[in-house]
Amino acid sequence: MKFTPKQLDENVNVSKTHPLVELLWLIGGLALIAGSVFFLLGVTTDWAAKKTPVRVESWLGNLAINEFPAEESPALQQRLDALLAVTPEGSPLHDYHFKIYRVETEDVNALALPGGRIVVFDGLLEQVESENELAMILAHELGHFAHRDHLRGLGRGLGLAVASILFLGEDNSASDLISKSLLTFQVKYSQDQESAADQFGVDLLTARYGHAGGATTFFARLAEDAGSKIPYVLASHPHPDNRIDALNERIEQKSYTIEKTLPVAKDLLLPQ
Numbered sequence: 001m002k003f004t005p006k007q008l009d010e011n012v013n014v015s016k017t018h019p020l021v022e023l024l025w026l027i028g029g030l031a032l033i034a035g036s037v038f039f040l041l042g043v044t045t046d047w048a049a050k051k052t053p054v055r056v057e058s059w060l061g062n063l064a065i066n067e068f069p070a071e072e073s074p075a076l077q078q079r080l081d082a083l084l085a086v087t088p089e090g091s092p093l094h095d096y097h098f099k100i101y102r103v104e105t106e107d108v109n110a111l112a113l114p115g116g117r118i119v120v121f122d123g124l125l126e127q128v129e130s131e132n133e134l135a136m137i138l139a140h141e142l143g144h145f146a147h148r149d150h151l152r153g154l155g156r157g158l159g160l161a162v163a164s165i166l167f168l169g170e171d172n173s174a175s176d177l178i179s180k181s182l183l184t185f186q187v188k189y190s191q192d193q194e195s196a197a198d199q200f201g202v203d204l205l206t207a208r209y210g211h212a213g214g215a216t217t218f219f220a221r222l223a224e225d226a227g228s229k230i231p232y233v234l235a236s237h238p239h240p241d242n243r244i245d246a247l248n249e250r251i252e253q254k255s256y257t258i259e260k261t262l263p264v265a266k267d268l269l270l271p272q
Contacts, residue, residue, distance in 0.1 A: 065101065068103050068119055069103060070101035070102065070103045070119055071101060071102055072099060072100070072101055073100055073101060073102040073120070075265075075267040076100045076102060077098075077099070077100050079135060079138060080098055080100050080118065080142075083139055083204055083208055084098065084142070086207040086208050087207075091146065093145060096115070098116040098118065099116060099117055099118070100117075100119075100120065100138075101119045102120055102121075102122065102125075103119055103122065104122050105121050105122060105123060106121075106123040106126075107121045108121065108123040108127055109121045110124055110138075110140075110141055112141045112144040112145060116145065118138070120138075124137070125268060127221065128264060128268075129218075129263075130214050130261035130262055130263060130264060131214075131261065131264055131265065132205065132209060132214025132215075132217075132261040132262060133214045133217055133261070134264065135209070135214065136201050136214055136218065137201075139201035139203075139204035140198060140200070140201035141197070142204065143196065143197030143199070143200030143204075144193065144197050147193065149193045149197065190236040191236065194236070194238060194243075195246055198246060198250075199246070199247075199250055201215070202215045202250055202251065202256070203250075203254070206254070206256050210259075211257045211259040212256040212257065212258055213258050213259045213261045214261045215247050215251065216243075216247050216248065217261075219243050219244050219247070220244060222240040223239075223240035223241050223244065229241070229242070
């Protein structure tokens with residue numbers, strides 16, 4: 001007798017669902033996990049940031065500043081102190097003892113480090129064309145301290161890395177996919193931080209000089225070389241044009257005036 005295998009109507013090892021549909025479900029599930037993890041990290045980190053004493057921040061700041069070949073700058077400190085002098089009495093900025101450092105590098109950047117440390121790169125100072133522009137940049141960095149962004153960013157970054165390793169291992173393709181998904185959430189959060197610091201900065205700039213002149217001019221020069229807005233979807237900072245639009249909207253809402261800016265004083269000019 002010849003054996004004829006019977007075809008099974010169903011096979012538990014083969015899904016009836018189309019592979020592309022299953023892939024979409026997988027991607028959607030991973031995105032949901034990434035969003036949930038980020039949300040929980042955000043809630044936990046925001047709570048921890050509010051509870052972290054400034055003295056703990058100062059300890060972290062001392063460790064961080066050692067990573068830079070930086071020197072304290074009396075000229076920058078004078079300008080920073082002038083901004084601090086016009087902050088409201090109840091501002092959290094008064095809990096800090098701020099120190100500002102200058103780094104000899106061509107990078108166009110400034111950083112807010114834990115514990116009231118601010119680092120300004122010479123490349124940025126070469127770009128600045130007025131005292132008001134510089135004040136806007138320093139006020140922006142003070143905004144990060146007012147919102148404790150540096151602690152929130154540090155906590156989220158560490159939390160994302162630890163969670164990914166604990167649940168998925170160090171070398172795991174799924175871990176890499178989730179990390180990239182979480183990066184999208186983190187970048188958006190970082191852009192929101194930058195926008196909030198800009199808003200704080202223009203308010204403090206206006207309190208310092210009585211007008212908002214110089215609030216957008218630095219970003220206007222950055223916009224000339226920024227190019228398309230598409231790469232900024234995954235950038236830590238908003239596109240300069242978006243920052244300018246948001247600042248102009250703030251200036252209009254607050255009825256700030258735009259007046260003549262002051263030239264950069266000689267004590268900040270770089271040696272030729």
